[in-house]
Amino acid sequence: MEKLLFLSKFLRSPKHVGSVTPSSHFLARAMVNPIDWSKAENIAELGAGTGIFTRYLHENKQPGCKVVVFERDTNMRERLQSMYPDLHYHDNASEILLAMKSYGIEQFDYILSGLPFTNFPQTLRNQIMQGVEKSLKPGGLFIAFQYSLQMRKQLEERFEQVRLNFVPLNVPPAFVYTCKKSESGN
Numbered sequence: 001m002e003k004l005l006f007l008s009k010f011l012r013s014p015k016h017v018g019s020v021t022p023s024s025h026f027l028a029r030a031m032v033n034p035i036d037w038s039k040a041e042n043i044a045e046l047g048a049g050t051g052i053f054t055r056y057l058h059e060n061k062q063p064g065c066k067v068v069v070f071e072r073d074t075n076m077r078e079r080l081q082s083m084y085p086d087l088h089y090h091d092n093a094s095e096i097l098l099a100m101k102s103y104g105i106e107q108f109d110y111i112l113s114g115l116p117f118t119n120f121p122q123t124l125r126n127q128i129m130q131g132v133e134k135s136l137k138p139g140g141l142f143i144a145f146q147y148s149l150q151m152r153k154q155l156e157e158r159f160e161q162v163r164l165n166f167v168p169l170n171v172p173p174a175f176v177y178t179c180k181k182s183e184s185g186n
């Protein structure tokens with residue numbers, strides 16, 4: 001069902017959905033691996049789709065940790081909302097600062113992204129990345145997967161440290177970028 005829903009959304013809006021099938025559990029585990037669950041108070045997930053990463057966030061978060069899920073597709077967002085009603089939801093990832101304030105969150109410890117950045121115009125990439133930078137705590141992590149190395153330079157310019165992992169067991173194989181904001185917040 002999830003795969004069919006995802007494929008139908010891809011056929012209607014290939015640029016925004018960016019993939020024909022949801023990510024694998026191998027990729028999901030690589031995405032959540034850097035999270036220190038005992039310390040995470042606020043987490044954002046951008047581009048949740050059918051919720052493969054959302055499930056891991058929901059299963060592992062400590063009580064009191066706020067998770068804000070961003071998904072622009074109404075059907076997929078409402079489906080996640082009914083599966084995980086204790087999480088918070090917003091449509092557009094470019095409104096991360098607005099959403100953060102509306103949920104009374106000062107800054108995020110972790111921001112996970114499944115957004116297909118390479119399909120976006122540069123202006124939208126910049127807008128989303130500026131929001132990510134501002135909403136991330138000093139020392140916080142932005143963890144994003146991409147199917148190419150196209151975003152590497154832009155991420156290295158924005159973050160103090162960028163670590164790259166390759167996950168072959170995904171369709172298509174993916175790179176996970178783990179980007180650390182400096183402790184000084186600059």
Ligand SMILES: C[S@@+](CC[C@H](N)C(=O)[O-])C[C@H]1O[C@@H](n2cnc3c(N)ncnc32)[C@H](O)[C@@H]1O
Binds near residue numbers: 019047115
């Ligand atoms: C490649 S899919 C990843 C879905 C899921 N995280 C996974 O890994 O299976 C990208 C998702 O980002 C969503 N998306 C695209 N642009 C968005 C935006 N500006 N704000 C929020 N979600 C967006 C799409 O609707 C789609 O569900």
